[in-house]
Amino acid sequence: MNTADCILSRRSVRAFQDKPVPHALFEEIVGLAAYAPSWKNTQITRYIAIEDKAMIAEIAEKYAPFNAHVLSTCPLLVAATVIKKRSGYERDGSFTTDRGDGWQMFDCGIACQTLSLAAHDNGLGAVIMGVFDRPALEKYLAVPDDRELVALVAMGYPAEEPAAPRRKPVEELLSWR
Numbered sequence: 001m002n003t004a005d006c007i008l009s010r011r012s013v014r015a016f017q018d019k020p021v022p023h024a025l026f027e028e029i030v031g032l033a034a035y036a037p038s039w040k041n042t043q044i045t046r047y048i049a050i051e052d053k054a055m056i057a058e059i060a061e062k063y064a065p066f067n068a069h070v071l072s073t074c075p076l077l078v079a080a081t082v083i084k085k086r087s088g089y090e091r092d093g094s095f096t097t098d099r100g101d102g103w104q105m106f107d108c109g110i111a112c113q114t115l116s117l118a119a120h121d122n123g124l125g126a127v128i129m130g131v132f133d134r135p136a137l138e139k140y141l142a143v144p145d146d147r148e149l150v151a152l153v154a155m156g157y158p159a160e161e162p163a164a165p166r167r168k169p170v171e172e173l174l175s176w177r
């Protein structure tokens with residue numbers, strides 16, 4: 001698949017086949033996502049891969065009811081976390097720019113999209129999810145204090161082929177100076 005095909009045909013997939021994702025395949029996908037750019041190459045994104053069905057069901061029920069329909073068939077739930085106080089920071093602990101620690105979200109977003117594209121290129125579907133009870137889920141997953149949970153990514157072999165939601169035209173997205 002070339003880059004344009006991969007970008008254009010990737011969709012948020014919210015229904016999955018009852019088939020596990022091989023560890024070796026997911027490790028390859030994480031290895032590809034490692035090539036996402038990051039603030040001063042700090043590479044702060046860390047993934048927690050959850051494949052225990054009972055755990056995914058508990059997360060759906062207690063911490064992410066809005067996305068319960070996605071989690072009901074998801075064989076691999078990825079919690080994308082970041083190591084805090086690195087991206088956007090100087091060595092002395094001060095912020096480099098007026099964005100403060102906002103760059104850590106930026107880095108994690110790029111990493112999640114790279115992960116999603118790599119998954120798609122390898123025949124998997126994925127959806128990035130932001131709607132969940134973050135503080136409570138951080139406790140449940142025992143995310144260390146120096147890390148923050150940013151997003152959940154449901155992944156698996158697709159059981160649906162969603163149509164692409166409408167995109168805005170280039171004229172609306174772009175202005176020249």
Ligand SMILES: Cc1cc2nc3c(=O)[nH]c(=O)nc-3n(C[C@H](O)[C@H](O)[C@H](O)COP(=O)(O)O)c2cc1C
Pocket residue numbers: 010011012013014067070127128129130131162164165
């Ligand atoms: C930061 C972020 C948060 C999202 N949160 C959710 C979510 O909680 N649940 C969900 O079903 N989709 C979620 N999505 C997926 C978007 O709805 C989806 O990307 C958008 O509708 C465009 O569809 P496409 O990915 O198929 O192109 C999220 C996407 C992003 C980037």
